[in-house]
Every structure is written in structure tokens, then in C-alpha cells.
Amino acid sequence: MLVFFEYRNELLFYWLGxxxxxxxxxxxxxxxxxxxxxxxxxxxxxxxDSTTDRVGEGAMLGAIALIFARQGNTVALGATIGAIAGSFxxxxxxxxxEALGLRGDVGFGSRAERVVAITAGLVLAPWGxxxxxxxxxxxxxWLTVLQRILYVRKQLREQT
Numbered sequence: 001m002l003v004f005f006e007y008r009n010e011l012l013f014y015w016l017g018x019x020x021x022x023x024x025x026x027x028x029x030x031x032x033x034x035x036x037x038x039x040x041x042x043x044x045x046x047x048x049d050s051t052t053d054r055v056g057e058g059a060m061l062g063a064i065a066l067i068f069a070r071q072g073n074t075v076a077l078g079a080t081i082g083a084i085a086g087s088f089x090x091x092x093x094x095x096x097x098e099a100l101g102l103r104g105d106v107g108f109g110s111r112a113e114r115v116v117a118i119t120a121g122l123v124l125a126p127w128g129x130x131x132x133x134x135x136x137x138x139x140x141x142w143l144t145v146l147q148r149i150l151y152v153r154k155q156l157r158e159q160t
Contacts, residue, residue, distance in 0.1 A: 003122060004063045007070070010126045018122035021060050025115045028053060050091065053111060057087055060118060064134065076131040079138045086141025087114055093148040097155075106151045109137075109144030 003017035032049055035041045065080040090109055097104025114137060121133030 001059060001063045003060070003125075004066055006067060006125070014122045014125040014130075017060070017063070018119045021056070021122065022115065022119045024056055025119075028056070050095065054088060054091060057111070057114065057118075058084060061087070064118075064121075064130065068131070073131060076134055079131070079134050083134055083138040083141055086138055086145060087111075089145045090114075090141050090148070093145055093152070097148065097152045100152070100156075102152055102155045104148050104152060107144030107147040109140035113140070 001017075002013055002020060004013075006013040006017075028049065035045060061080055061084045065077055065084070068074075068077040068080055086109075090107070091111070094104035117133055117137050117140075121130045121137075124130065124133070
């Protein structure tokens, strides 16, 4: 939520927000890898990890949406809302596919790509790039959802 205070000092708060977001994302990746390497994974740990991923990404995109609202940029605001829904659905479609015993990890808009895109958008935000990154993020998230839906459909058809 640090980025919400960008109106006080654009460079400081965008960059600080990007730093906290990327460090938190890296630590999240490392804790899962460490748990797997140490054989300490649990179903609840996996569930909790996925849930906290959504909270962090949703909070960052929500703060970005609030910035666009404050700026009166309704197109970017709408795209950010679309990015939130799309990014949540990317994760949901994978989880649902896997719950059905299918693969759901196809597509080019996975969490890693979203983290990179959001971080780059925040770093370059003082120069007006953030809205363009959000547009790209929204499109790639929804294309990934479509890819996953079609891939699940293909797998189910192959089973019959």
C-alpha cells in the first residue's frame, strides 16, 4: 500500500513500493522452495501460501487502482480492476484444473510474470509507464485464463 502515497513523493513511494513488493514475492518463492527441499510441505501450507499470494497481489493492484482513481484516469482504473480479476482467475483456473486431476499450468501470464510486470511498472511509474504496464497485465492475464480454459477442455475431451 506504500504506492498509494505516491502523491507525496513519486519516486520514493513508487520505488519503495516496488522494492517491498519484489522482496516479499522473492521471499514467498524461497519459503516454498525451502519447504519442498526440506520435505516440510503440508497441504495447509500450500493452501496458505496460495492465499497470501493473492492478498499481496490484490493489495498492490488495489493501491494502483486507487492512484488511478485519484488521478481521474478511469480507463486505467477499469483496466486495473480487470487485472485484479484476471490475475485471481489465472490462479483459480490452475487450482481448479489441478483439483480435477488435470494440468492447469499453461499460459504466459503466471505469477512470476505478473510480479515482474508490476515491479517494472512501479519503477517506471514516475515517467507515465504504469498505466501501460497495467493494460498489458490485464490482457495477458485474461489471455492466460482463456488458454487454461481451453487446455482443460482439451484434456477432458481426450479422456472420453
